[in-house]
Amino acid sequence: MxxxxxxxxxxxxxxxxxxxxxxxxxSKDAFTQSGGASYYADKFNGRKTASGTTYRPNQLTAAHNTLPFGTVVKVTNPRNKRSVKVTVTDRGPHAKGRIIDLSRKAARKIDIVEAGVAPVQLKVVRAAAKR
Known part of the structure; x- marks a missing residue:
């Protein structure tokens, strides 16, 4: 040749x-998901999360059933286009149709506190650090 x-x-x-x-x-960071979001009740303030951290309502954190702890997710409320970036620190939600539980601060930023449960769109913006 x-x-x-x-x-x-x-x-x-x-x-x-x-x-x-x-x-x-x-492509592994391109995870997206749509569904319902809720937020932690006040009674969880100060409790340990599944990752071992302490839940604080004034931090931008969330619970997701499958994403690794430390993953940063952009959560968008499609009704008002507001979004917030949160770090996955816990497991949940444990209610049908819900895909994420937000801290109270995160829920306020996208204006879902009054609704209690609202549709959202998730997008991973930073994968958890490899250990």
């Missing part, structure tokens, strides 16, 4: 691999 043909084949292979890898880059 001539050298120029081998070189061309090699460039094509690199191009295909580069495009494939480039399109996959960050």
């Amino acid at each position: 001539p050298i120029s043909l081998l070189r061309s084949a090699g460039y094509c292979l690199l191009l295909v691999c580069g495009v494939s890898l480039g399109s996959c880059g960050g």
Whole structure:
């Protein structure tokens, strides 16, 4: 096989691999989800979360059933387009149709406190650090 043909084949292979890898880059961070959000009741203030941290209503934290602790999620209220970034520190919610429990501060930022439960959209913006 001539050298120029081998070189061309090699460039094509690199191009295909580069495009494939480039399109996959960050895909694990592209997790999105839609569903109901609620927020922690006041009685949980000061209690330990599943991650071992203490729940504080004035922090921007959340509970999610599957996302790793430390994951940062952007939560958007589609009704008013407000969003907030929260860190997953707990497990839950444990009610059908709900996908996330927010701290009171986070719930206030997207204006769902009065509703109690509201539709939201989630997007992972930073995956949890590998340990």
